[in-house]
Amino acid sequence: MQGVFTGFVTIAVVIGVGALLAHLRVVDLGAQQLLSRLAFFVASPALMVITLGRADVHAVLSANLVASGTAVVVCVALYAALARWVWHRGLGEGTIGALCASYVNAGNLGIPVASYVLGDAALVAPTLLLQLLVLQPLALSLLDADARGRPTSVWQVVGRPFKNPLTLGSLAGLGLSLTGWTLPPIVADPLALIGNMAVPSMLIAYGIALRLGPGLGKAGSLAELATTSTIKLLLQPAVAWFVGAVVLGVHGHALLAIVVTSALPTAQNIFVHATRYGRGTVLARDTILITTVGAVPVILLAAAVLG
Template sequence: MQGVLEGFATIGVLIALGMLLAHVGIIDLAGQRTLSRLAFYVASPALLITVLEDTDVTEVFSRNLVATASAVVVTAGLYVLLARLVLHRDLADTVLGALCAAYVNAGNLGLPIAAYVLGDAAYVAPTLLMQLLVLQPLALMVMDSAVAERRLSLVTVLSRPLRTPLIVGSLFGLAVSVTGIDLPQPVHDPLALVGGMAVPAMLIAYGVFLRLGPRPGQGAAVGEIALITVLKLVVQPLTAYAVARFALGLEGHALLSVAVLSALPTAQNVFVHASRYERGLVLSRDVIFLTTLLSVPTVIAITAMLA
């Protein structure tokens, strides 16, 4: 359990730092937006390159991936149906809400939990790569079209991912991994330094908005926050477990890893995307806050039952 608690403690400290910096006036909302844009356009793409260059891409094609992807599809699909038919959200808000419900914190929480709780950091690779190379590009492509002031052509829509820094960074890192090329030190080291800024920047920016924005529970529909939280921490891990055990026959640590990683909270990346598109900032902030708090007992309970 130490890895679980250490991962959550690290996140809490950096969020608290952001709140402190906002409280004493060092960073205001304008600074928060700048920090989020820096994370989105510069630091995160660099981080993706350095993470993916050393990742074994064969880990993507596994039964773990099928179970994880199935849980994402079911969870996001349920939210999309409810958002369009019941909540009457527009396309941009629907995509943002679906990310809140299905995009797990596989980076700064998934990696330490996989290493210390599951015993092997490789368990998080299918989830991490599926989100970076499939879920995130698709979501950003739809978001770009949804917020565009004029109707975009098909060519523009299909080519937009190649002009999105996060996707370009993912593709470049994957290409380096597949070809086995070692980046020269003058290239790798600056990327590593800049990439190391990504997670702290996301968390500090989130803390600033948590302090200066509307209080949690105010400014966003409480019912929708509760719905997304249930989808994220109940529906997604249960779906992943059911598919992994009964459809794919996974057992032991493989089954445990699928369930635990699917029960991780909503990733801070979602708040960065919300800031970038200026849609659903309060919703994503509150969902990240609540799922992060509640995922601690959820992950501990799953580990106790399946370990």
């Protein structure tokens, strides 16, 4: 269980640094915007090249992928229905809300949790690749379409993800993994150095927003916040367990891996996307906070019952 606490405490400390810097007026909301843009346009794409370039893409063809993917579809569909007919959210806000309810922190938290709780960091690869290569490009395409404010053709929708730096970085990393190519040190080392800036930039920016932005639940709907948090913390791992155990017949350690990866909290980069596109920023910030705290007992319970 030490890995769970280590991962969460590490994230909390870095977020706390951002909040402290904001409290001491060393940085302001302008710095938060700068860090978020730096993470979005530069650091995160570099991180994706390095991370996916080293991943085993064949791991996506597994029961883990089927169970995790089904859970994502169910959670997105439920939130989308509520956003459309209950809260009447626009495309941009609805997309961010759907990500809040389904996009897990498979990178900077999922990897250490998979290493220490599950004993193998590769077990998070199916979820990581599913998000980077399917869910994230689709969501960013919708956010781009909303930002343009006018109808787009099918070809524009299909081609837009390939203009996004995160998608390009992900595809470059996937190409390296599929071909088995290794970047020369003169290229890989600078990319790794820049990529290492992605996670701390996201977390510090998030801490600044926590301190200087509206209070928890303010400037937004408490009902919507409760819904995204509940879907993420409870429904997503429950659906993943059902598909894995009942439909696919997975059991033991493999089932634990499916449930734990689905129970991870909402990823910090959703806040970066929300900030970048100016949609659902408060909802993203608050959902990340609640699910990061709430995921600890959920993952501990899953490990105790299925481990």
